Amino acid sequence: MAKTLIIYATKYGTTETCATLLQKHLQDGAVLQNLAQQSKADLDAYDTVVLGGAVYAGRANGRLRRFCSANEQALLSKRLGLFLCMMEEGDGAVKQLEQNYSQALREKALVMDYFGGEFLFSKMGWLARKIIKMMSKGDEDVHNIREDAIKAFAEVLNR
Numbered sequence: 001m002a003k004t005l006i007i008y009a010t011k012y013g014t015t016e017t018c019a020t021l022l023q024k025h026l027q028d029g030a031v032l033q034n035l036a037q038q039s040k041a042d043l044d045a046y047d048t049v050v051l052g053g054a055v056y057a058g059r060a061n062g063r064l065r066r067f068c069s070a071n072e073q074a075l076l077s078k079r080l081g082l083f084l085c086m087m088e089e090g091d092g093a094v095k096q097l098e099q100n101y102s103q104a105l106r107e108k109a110l111v112m113d114y115f116g117g118e119f120l121f122s123k124m125g126w127l128a129r130k131i132i133k134m135m136s137k138g139d140e141d142v143h144n145i146r147e148d149a150i151k152a153f154a155e156v157l158n159r
């Protein structure tokens with residue numbers, strides 16, 4: 001039985017890409033769970049749980065936030081990893097992690113990081129496309145996944 005469960009929420013697919021990259025770097029054969037397909041998890045079956053989602057207008061994916069608050073007690077008994085996808089970097093990204101995961105989860109986490117993000121225009125609805133086009137001053141897809149951070153995150157959990 002795999003010992004690690006990676007639970008994630010995504011709107012445009014980037015968090016899923018990052019979760020899959022993380023799965024490849026984890027040694028014990030982690031299982032992926034998309035909260036849009038299955039919103040409840042059998043946490044008893046795993047000793048390590050990774051939570052991930054993306055930030056939109058300063059807030060993490062609602063499915064992820066709801067899962068974290070509904071399962072906080074169970075999550076606090078696990079080896080825990082927390083990540084978020086976003087375009088912000090540095091201090092801004094650290095602030096998003098602090099604002100979107102509870103203090104209890106952050107204190108319990110063995111590892112917490114941001115994995116970067118992407119703008120994938122073909123996957124956005126018209127409103128998001130319009131807003132992001134204005135913000136990024138262009139309509140070219142942007143790929144900014146921090147693969148080194150994903151690898152380093154996995155290495156902590158592999159110890």
Ligand SMILES: Cc1cc2nc3c(=O)[nH]c(=O)nc-3n(C[C@H](O)[C@H](O)[C@H](O)COP(=O)(O)O)c2cc1C
Nearest residue numbers: 010011012013014015054057058086087088117118
């Ligand atoms: C409508 C919209 C709002 C966004 N707001 C933010 C934001 O406030 N801060 C940020 O760092 N990134 C923001 N992003 C970037 C997303 O976090 C990034 O596109 C991420 O890769 C999306 O992940 P997903 O494909 O898993 O949904 C936004 C993207 C969209 C489309």
